[in-house]
Amino acid sequence: MSVRSVRRGVPFSQRVVDVIIYTVLVVAAIFTLYPFLNVLAISLNESTDSVRGGITIFPRKFTLENYEAIFRYDTLFTGFKNSVFRTLIGSLLGLISASMIAYTLARRDFQGRKFVSTYLAVTMYVTAGLIPFYILIKDLHMMNTFAVYVLPGIVSAFNVFVIRSFMDGIPNEIQESAKIDGANDFTIYWRIILPMTKPALATIGLFLAVGQWNSWFDTYLYNGSSEHLTTLQYELVKVLQSTTNNSGDYRSPNINQVASTVSPDSVKMAITIFVSVPILLVYPFLQRYFVKGLTLGSVKG
Amino acid sequence: MKAIPESNASMVVRSESKLGRFVRRAVQNRYLYLMSLPFVAWAFIFTYYPLWGWLMAFQKYNPRVSVWDRQWVGFKNFQLLFQDETFYLVMRNTLAMSFMSLIAAFTIPIVFALLLNEVKHMVFKKTVQTISYLPHFVSWAVVAGIVSKMLSTDNGAINDLLMWVGILDEPVQWLAKGQYFWGIVTLSDIWKETGWNAIIFLAAMAGIAPELYEAAKVDGASRLRQMWHITLPSIRPTIIILMILSIGNLINIGFEKQFLLGNNLVVDHSKVLDLYALEYGIKLNRISFATAINMFNSVVAIILLFTANGLFKRFSKESVF
Numbered sequence: 331m332s333v334r335s336v337r338r339g340v341p342f343s344q345r346v347v348d349v350i351i352y353t354v355l356v357v358a359a360i361f362t363l364y365p366f367l368n369v370l371a372i373s374l375n376e377s378t379d380s381v382r383g384g385i386t387i388f389p390r391k392f393t394l395e396n397y398e399a400i401f402r403y404d405t406l407f408t409g410f411k412n413s414v415f416r417t418l419i420g421s422l423l424g425l426i427s428a429s430m431i432a433y434t435l436a437r438r439d440f441q442g443r444k445f446v447s448t449y450l451a452v453t454m455y456v457t458a459g460l461i462p463f464y465i466l467i468k469d470l471h472m473m474n475t476f477a478v479y480v481l482p483g484i485v486s487a488f489n490v491f492v493i494r495s496f497m498d499g500i501p502n503e504i505q506e507s508a509k510i511d512g513a514n515d516f517t518i519y520w521r522i523i524l525p526m527t528k529p530a531l532a533t534i535g536l537f538l539a540v541g542q543w544n545s546w547f548d549t550y551l552y553n554g555s556s557e558h559l560t561t562l563q564y565e566l567v568k569v570l571q572s573t574t575n576n577s578g579d580y581r582s583p584n585i586n587q588v589a590s591t592v593s594p595d596s597v598k599m600a601i602t603i604f605v606s607v608p609i610l611l612v613y614p615f616l617q618r619y620f621v622k623g624l625t626l627g628s629v630k631g
Numbered sequence: 632m633k634a635i636p637e638s639n640a641s642m643v644v645r646s647e648s649k650l651g652r653f654v655r656r657a658v659q660n661r662y663l664y665l666m667s668l669p670f671v672a673w674a675f676i677f678t679y680y681p682l683w684g685w686l687m688a689f690q691k692y693n694p695r696v697s698v699w700d701r702q703w704v705g706f707k708n709f710q711l712l713f714q715d716e717t718f719y720l721v722m723r724n725t726l727a728m729s730f731m732s733l734i735a736a737f738t739i740p741i742v743f744a745l746l747l748n749e750v751k752h753m754v755f756k757k758t759v760q761t762i763s764y765l766p767h768f769v770s771w772a773v774v775a776g777i778v779s780k781m782l783s784t785d786n787g788a789i790n791d792l793l794m795w796v797g798i799l800d801e802p803v804q805w806l807a808k809g810q811y812f813w814g815i816v817t818l819s820d821i822w823k824e825t826g827w828n829a830i831i832f833l834a835a836m837a838g839i840a841p842e843l844y845e846a847a848k849v850d851g852a853s854r855l856r857q858m859w860h861i862t863l864p865s866i867r868p869t870i871i872i873l874m875i876l877s878i879g880n881l882i883n884i885g886f887e888k889q890f891l892l893g894n895n896l897v898v899d900h901s902k903v904l905d906l907y908a909l910e911y912g913i914k915l916n917r918i919s920f921a922t923a924i925n926m927f928n929s930v931v932a933i934i935l936l937f938t939a940n941g942l943f944k945r946f947s948k949e950s951v952f
Contacts, residue, residue, distance in 0.1 A: 383786030459925025461912040462684030515662035544770030
């Protein structure tokens with residue numbers, strides 16, 4: 331149809347521009363993807379063979395022994411369990427708090443609206459810093475507890491504002507009719523508004539879950555000496571730091587000593603992949619949500 | 632309000648009814664209050680209350696004594712801070728990496744978004760975009776693992792590639808040389824965040840009215856000219872707002888990358904403000920001094936944010952608040 335005629339009408343210079351654009355984008359995609367594939371290939375290759383080098387994106391001598399080696403390490407399992415729990419609990423608490431506050435801020439008749447939104451906005455820009463926060467955690471006796479993973483971050487102003495701007499788009503009439511039927515504000519939030527906010531909740535839920543899954547610093551700082559509270563990311567950090575450098579003070583034995591049957595490099599690669607897999611499995615399916623959520627967040631500063 | 636000098640009956644009635652109205656509305660809003668006040672209190676504990684801890688910067692910290700009974704030392708910790716040579720080294724590192732990543736974050740994602748915006752083939756566009764976000768979702772710990780593997784001297788991809796092309800004769804220990812550290816951090820940042828940062832620019836580009844491009848085409852403007860004269864000016868407000876926020880964060884660059892990619896050999900280039908505070912506060916147990924570092928950091932950040940906002944308000948009509 332007309333598409334073809336338009337094609338033919340495209341001047342040569344435009345087609346050159348197209349070729350350049352596609353080439354640059356393909357190269358960018360390769361640069362992004364190659365390191366992952368390379369690490370994956372090394373993790374699936376016999377470690378004695380990997381030392382010879384030359385592995386690109388396919389394993390040369392396929393094996394699962396590197397993964398077997400890391401799974402023999404009990405602490406990794408503990409870390410996995412803690413990471414899963416903190417991700418589930420932390421995201422759930424974060425979603426409840428952000429959506430509740432957001433609902434009250436989206437209600438134009440709420441007296442405290444202006445105060446609460448300014449109060450939260452301030453927390454986005456003013457932070458006390460690492461050390462005062464550390465002292466607070468210490469004073470609250472939250473060192474060496476699981477609670478330190480989920481409690482401090484429950485209220486996040488950014489998340490509240492993203493959900494609020496989504497709720498602002500929900501027509502008021504829906505709430506009015508529920509009110510006439512005698513529903514209280516909590517019921518309206520829970521039964522009517524929350525189900526309609528699903529796309530925003532999915533976005534924020536993803537952000538929260540990724541944040542929880544990926545954090546390691548709180549484990550290092552607050553729970554470094556309690557092995558039963560370790561997380562996957564912290565185990566990865568320990569493994570990485572153990573051979574590349576020694577800037578940290580690590581008390582517990584690390585995976586390299588336990589899994590000495592395979593080379594440290596292969597173990598590192600296997601654990602790197604293991605730690606990233608859950609997130610990589612989830613994110614492509616939530617893409618349409620986070621693109622929308624991020625755009626919403628940018629509208630409100 | 633000042634007390635009313637003479638009993639003015641109508642005024643009293645009015646102010647009473649004002650209070651009455653407030654109470655009545657508060658009662659009406661009771662569920663809304665119940666839904667927000669607990670979280671307001673929560674945020675107080677974990678974000679406002681630690682600000683109180685800044686007092687430690689003016690005291691001699693002693694965990695066994697209450698805030699009021701500690702010895703006051705005035706600005707001594709700040710004097711020590713500004714006399715410490717390491718502080719200037721740390722500031723240099725912080726600002727250098729900060730500026731490098733700021734420049735990278737406002738050029739590369741915009742170019743990437745511009746190019747992607749020109750792609751009409753939807754499957755290709757979607758695929759490239761999905762790949763581009765991928766590194767955003769993995770932790771800095773994972774990225775550090777990948778980067779150190781790529782840069783390693785035993786069969787690391789970068790050394791292999793550069794030797795294959797003929798730029799290098801023998802592998803370089805990239806992570807052991809201070810002069811490369813800032814570049815490595817910036818490149819890792821570009822690798823991790825370009826796709827993610829481009830999302831906002833792409834969304835802004837999607838909102839541009841197609842008539843603008845059609846009119847330009849009628850006038851015979853080339854693709855490059857259209858990008859330059861239509862696409863870029865149209866996303867200017869977005870760029871400006873994001874830039875204000877970034878300038879406010881110029882000094883808060885975090886420390887994860889530097890912590891994970893750095894090592895004792897490159898510490899002169901990798902130590903940033905937070906790592907400096909961490910070292911004094913946690914390792915050396917000089918809490919008051921470390922608090923002074925954090926306080927300096929936060930105060931400068933707030934000043935920067937207001938300055939950036941003010942400047943942009945003057946030069947354009949955009950501002951964050």
